[in-house]
Amino acid sequence: MHQPHRLREVNVFDVGHADQSYFSSEKRDENAEIFRKVSQKSYKPMLNLLLELVQNHRGFQCAFSISGVFLEQAEHYDPAVLELIQKLVKTGKVELIAETYYHSLAALHSPAEFRVQVQKHRHMLQDLFDVTPRVFRNTELIYSNDIAAQIEELGYDAILTEAVDRYLHGRSKTQLYYSKTEGRTPLLLKHAELSDDIAFRFSDRNWSSYPLNAEMYADWVEVYPENEIVNLFMDFETFGEHQWEDTGIFNFWRAVVARLLERSWNKFVTPSEAVATLSSKKESLFDEKVYDVPDPISWADVDRDITAWQDNELQQDTLRQLYGMEETVLSSTDRSVLDKWRNLQTSDHFYYMCTKWSADGDVHSYFSPYTSPYEAYRRYCIILADLQEQLL
Amino acid sequence: MSTPLHSVLMIGWEYPPHNSGGLGVACEGLTEALYGQSTQIYFTLPHTNVGPVKHMKVLDCSNPAWFDEQNPSTHPPFFAYSGDVLRPAKKKTTIFERHELHALPESELETRVEEYAELVAQKARSVTGSYDVVHAHDWMSFPAAMRVAEATKKPFITHVHSTEFDRIPGGAGSKYIMETEYEGMSRATRVIAVSFYTKQLLVHTYGIDPDKIDVVHNGISPVSPSPDTGRHHFSPKRPVIVFMGRLTMQKGADHFIALAQSVMAKLPDALFIVAGDGDMYHQLLFETAHRGLSANVLFSGFIRDKQREMLLNRADVFVMPSLSEPFGLVALEAAQRHTPVIISKNAGVAEVLPSSRVADFWDVQAMTSEIKNLVTDHQYRTEMIDNQLKDLSSVTWENAAQKVRAVYQRAFLGRK
Numbered sequence: 026m027h028q029p030h031r032l033r034e035v036n037v038f039d040v041g042h043a044d045q046s047y048f049s050s051e052k053r054d055e056n057a058e059i060f061r062k063v064s065q066k067s068y069k070p071m072l073n074l075l076l077e078l079v080q081n082h083r084g085f086q087c088a089f090s091i092s093g094v095f096l097e098q099a100e101h102y103d104p105a106v107l108e109l110i111q112k113l114v115k116t117g118k119v120e121l122i123a124e125t126y127y128h129s130l131a132a133l134h135s136p137a138e139f140r141v142q143v144q145k146h147r148h149m150l151q152d153l154f155d156v157t158p159r160v161f162r163n164t165e166l167i168y169s170n171d172i173a174a175q176i177e178e179l180g181y182d183a184i185l186t187e188a189v190d191r192y193l194h195g196r197s198k199t200q201l202y203y204s205k206t207e208g209r210t211p212l213l214l215k216h217a218e219l220s221d222d223i224a225f226r227f228s229d230r231n232w233s234s235y236p237l238n239a240e241m242y243a244d245w246v247e248v249y250p251e252n253e254i255v256n257l258f259m260d261f262e263t264f265g266e267h268q269w270e271d272t273g274i275f276n277f278w279r280a281v282v283a284r285l286l287e288r289s290w291n292k293f294v295t296p297s298e299a300v301a302t303l304s305s306k307k308e309s310l311f312d313e314k315v316y317d318v319p320d321p322i323s324w325a326d327v328d329r330d331i332t333a334w335q336d337n338e339l340q341q342d343t344l345r346q347l348y349g350m351e352e353t354v355l356s357s358t359d360r361s362v363l364d365k366w367r368n369l370q371t372s373d374h375f376y377y378m379c380t381k382w383s384a385d386g387d388v389h390s391y392f393s394p395y396t397s398p399y400e401a402y403r404r405y406c407i408i409l410a411d412l413q414e415q416l417l
Numbered sequence: 418m419s420t421p422l423h424s425v426l427m428i429g430w431e432y433p434p435h436n437s438g439g440l441g442v443a444c445e446g447l448t449e450a451l452y453g454q455s456t457q458i459y460f461t462l463p464h465t466n467v468g469p470v471k472h473m474k475v476l477d478c479s480n481p482a483w484f485d486e487q488n489p490s491t492h493p494p495f496f497a498y499s500g501d502v503l504r505p506a507k508k509k510t511t512i513f514e515r516h517e518l519h520a521l522p523e524s525e526l527e528t529r530v531e532e533y534a535e536l537v538a539q540k541a542r543s544v545t546g547s548y549d550v551v552h553a554h555d556w557m558s559f560p561a562a563m564r565v566a567e568a569t570k571k572p573f574i575t576h577v578h579s580t581e582f583d584r585i586p587g588g589a590g591s592k593y594i595m596e597t598e599y600e601g602m603s604r605a606t607r608v609i610a611v612s613f614y615t616k617q618l619l620v621h622t623y624g625i626d627p628d629k630i631d632v633v634h635n636g637i638s639p640v641s642p643s644p645d646t647g648r649h650h651f652s653p654k655r656p657v658i659v660f661m662g663r664l665t666m667q668k669g670a671d672h673f674i675a676l677a678q679s680v681m682a683k684l685p686d687a688l689f690i691v692a693g694d695g696d697m698y699h700q701l702l703f704e705t706a707h708r709g710l711s712a713n714v715l716f717s718g719f720i721r722d723k724q725r726e727m728l729l730n731r732a733d734v735f736v737m738p739s740l741s742e743p744f745g746l747v748a749l750e751a752a753q754r755h756t757p758v759i760i761s762k763n764a765g766v767a768e769v770l771p772s773s774r775v776a777d778f779w780d781v782q783a784m785t786s787e788i789k790n791l792v793t794d795h796q797y798r799t800e801m802i803d804n805q806l807k808d809l810s811s812v813t814w815e816n817a818a819q820k821v822r823a824v825y826q827r828a829f830l831g832r833k
Contacts, residue, residue: 036717036718036724037651037690037715037716037717037728038650038651038717038724038727038728039651040651040652040688040715041651041652041653041654041655042651337703337706338703338706338707339702339703339706339711341706342705342706342707342709342710342711343706343711345709345711346709346711346712399698399699399702402702402706402711403702403715403716403718405711406705406711406712406714406715406716407715409711409712410652410688410712410713410715413686413712414652414654414655414688417654417655417686
């Protein structure tokens with residue numbers, strides 16, 4: 026679950042006026058509008074459905090990865106969402122997962138900043154839910170050997186990421202893998218096909234399997250033997266936002282859960298439970314189960330790389346400028362500057378600047394509040410200039 | 418010296434408030450001043466409804482077929498001149514604009530200009546006895562002027578505000594437009610150029626007889642009330658250097674980005690504002706990022722009215738690195754608002770603003786050291802601002818109108 030603080034409409038004449046919000050104006054708070062809209066369509070109905078499933082099926086469990094900036098917005102814009110999540114967590118059937126507070130790319134740019142943001146997120150989960158997360162997923166499942174080492178240092182039991190064929194080399198993604206790091210941290214890899222059947226293809230009338238029903242879907246899952254794991258990782262908003270209620274997505278999911286639990290060999294597990302069950306004690310097994318990812322991967326676009334956020338020069342230079350300010354920002358006595366700088370790290374800002382076209386480009390423009398990647402860049406630059414001015 | 422009363426048939430193309438370019442602004446300033454000097458003006462336009470105009474008689478020479486819901490009849494059937502004033506970002510209310518011209522079937526362009534000529538000729542017939550000379554502004558009106566002049570045997574004057582060679586550097590512009598410009602100037606009794614820079618271009622590139630060309634610089638209306646200059650508008654802690662113009666090859670915005678990088682080495686806190694839009698916009702964004710200037714070169718998009726004034730009031734230095742600029746009115750507006758101006762050598766406006774600084778549009782080094790001096794040396798800067806203001810005192814539409822009336826006189830007397 027994630028919502029960025031999108032930049033408000035700014036112009037060059039705003040540069041250097043102290044104490045202005047970058048994310049909302051007095052006239053308009055677009056972020057509130059979006060949050061409340063998605064809350065009505067997705068967060069509340071789906072959270073209620075999950076609550077119903079947890080109560081009706083002893084075997085149903087799931088996990089949430091919730092960004093800090095999402096939780097902030099939930100508190101401000103629709104506290105009922107937060108209350109529902111708290112209620113679900115209290116059932117013990119929902120695991121909370123660690124990530125960066127700001128849903129940022131800090132792991133790629135500043136290990137020190139990454140650590141701070143993970144800690145800040147952990148503190149928030151402790152405050153709001155009285156839970157300390159044990160499993161980590163980085164922003165957009167961005168992962169590499171180097172990132173795994175950073176996470177390992179922070180002491181997590183497992184990491185979620187994407188199954189990318191060029192690094193699996195033909196191995197099955199329904200096994201537990203281990204990071205290519207000293208500590209060999211267990212990895213859970215996303216099952217992209219089965220996840221995306223729900224997240225992307227469910228309502229696609231041109232899809233050969235349309236309309237998908239619970240029976241068909243359960244058959245696909247049951248292809249895998251009992252001792253393997255199918256990791257379904259998807260945007261929470263799949264339910265109700267990307268797939269609207271009238272596509273039947275809620276009823277579909279309700280039926281899938283019931284259908285899968287009818288058979289004794291199926292089981293829903295949380296990430297921690299999966300790792301505990303599947304971890305191998307035999308060190309000799311490790312090498313063939315090592316997932317060696319030298320260059321960063323993610324769950325985005327066809328290439329499953331990080332070019333959605335840092336590819337073109339607009340993205341690269343804004344990231345360079347932003348992280349180039351780190352030292353000055355940290356030594357500033359103005360706390361509001363630090364807060365702004367961190368909110369500007371949210372990965373969505375760079376995603377909006379993506380100029381890749383083709384099918385990926387469509388996904389990008391679907392998620393962007395701006396008219397074009399150029400407008401995203403233009404606004405972001407104005408904000409950067411203002412932040413710089415505040416540090417002068 | 419007394420000058421007899423004149424009456425003129427002026428063939429225009431755009432007029433405020435419905436204009437996109439310096440041409441409309443110039444026509445307004447000039448006709449108002451001519452009226453003040455007892456000149457009677459019939460002014461033709463290819464669109465209707467120019468708003469309340471009392472100083473002249475406007476003749477609507479539009480063809481209803483040119484317009485539809487998307488292209489209201491209040492605008493010319495294409496914007497022919499997008500000089501210094503910037504185009505609104507969202508507006509799509511005209512059929513053709515100068516910068517889109519080359520994407521257009523030339524036959525259509527010719528047809529519209531030809532239709533306009535025909536309509537002007539018809540309308541002109543009803544006032545034939547009432548004017549002494551014909552005065553046509555830029556190529557779109559030249560065919561009309563030639564047609565009227567042929568029918569009435571009256572002297573006609575072509576007034577060159579901008580040529581195809583300025584707009585499309587390197588001579589890669591429209592052959593049809595260049596031919597129309599050439600023919601209009603060749604057949605005219607007299608030619609008015611907006612600067613000596615333009616005159617030499619007309620002589621050397623178009624081969625027009627220099628004795629036939631009079632230079633009449635544009636004027637500028639005084640600012641009232643006096644401008645609210647100073648750093649308080651925005652970014653109070655930094656030197657702000659401004660570019661304002663269409664983002665096209667002609668205006669040299671890419672040279673401005675290169676300049677920004679060079680200045681940053683001397684003044685790391687400097688902020689650069691690029692105001693305007695145009696077909697180079699995306700390319701300029703990439704250029705900015707490529708040079709690592711994302712936090713220091715900002716794009717305002719198209720701005721108008723108050724924001725435009727505010728930007729010129731705020732600017733610490735204004736730079737106009739045009740590849741070829743017949744005049745460059747915006748430099749005068751910047752000077753009026755107490756902003757030191759650095760102008761490309763290929764710009765006419767420097768002729769009336771001798772206290773400005775002049776450099777080759779590509780000479781990043783020279784401009785950099787000039788900007789550094791202006792930003793760091795308060796006295797140097799103040800002197801330059803004062804001198805520019807002194808320069809401006811003679812740059813009036815009244816002076817321009819007097820010269821234009823002298824041209825009428827020469828044309829009327831058949832002198833060359």
